[in-house]
Amino acid sequence: MTRYAALLRGINVGGHNTVRMADLRTLVEALGHTDVVTYINSGNVVFTDGTPGADRAALETAIEDRLEQELGRRIAVLVRSRDELAEAVAANPFPDAAPPRVLLAFLRSVPAPADLARAGEVESGDDEFRLLGSTLYLHCPDGMGRSKLAAALSKPTADGTSRNLATVRKLVELADRAG
Known part of the structure; x- marks a missing residue:
């Protein structure tokens, strides 16, 4: 059986879109x-x-649908296999x-080259990024919080979700560590 990670976008940030992790575990088990x-x-x-034959998109949709049923709001979910991670x-x-x-931004679709080129023109010190497949890597040596490059990339990567390395x-x- 394949191991996956589901990454929810934009939850538990500043008290918004609150999802308890115990509830998330129960939902995925259900x-x-x-x-x-x-x-x-x-x-x-x-x-x-637990659903052999389901592809990544089917897993994402199933979790998103269940979150919407349980919480009354649509939360984007991106799924990657253990090997993809x-x-x-x-x-x-x-x-x-x-x-x-x-920062690794896992994307549903590859941003338009023109959008990435515009982001790359932003003066942001030593910050730099690379797109490899459907993963965008962003390195901000002075932190993400004030990075102009991170801000410029937020629109072209809006269909994804990010996690640090x-x-x-x-x-x-x-x-x-599967059971």
């Missing part, structure tokens, strides 16, 4: 998945697929950077 574990309060849930970690184009200073590494580790 969909037939096993070995369910959550990590930190930002909407990371690792599970063993491990490949994203291995492909990190900023291997010497501090893991909390590297340390969190993605932890999700891979949790996926390796």
Whole structure:
């Protein structure tokens, strides 16, 4: 059985879109998945697929639909397999950077080259980014909070959700610890 991580977008930020992790675990288990574990309060849930044959899009839709039924609001969910997460970690184009200073944006679709080019023209000190497949890597040595590049990339990557490299590494580790 395949291990996956579901990454919820924009929850538990500033008291908005609150989702308790215990409720998230229960919801994912109710969909037939096993070995369910959550990590930190930002909407990371690792599970063993209980619906063989379901592709990533089907898993995303099922979790989004269930969240909407349970919570009354639509929350975007991006799913990546354990192997996809491990490949994203291995492909990190900023291997010497501090893991909390590297953000991986997992995207549903690749942004238009023109949008990325415009973002790349923003003067933002030593900040830099690379797009590899459907993962955008952003390195902000001075932090994400005041990065003009991070702000410029927020629109072209709006259909995704981001986690720092340390969190993605932890999700891979949790996926390796199946029940």
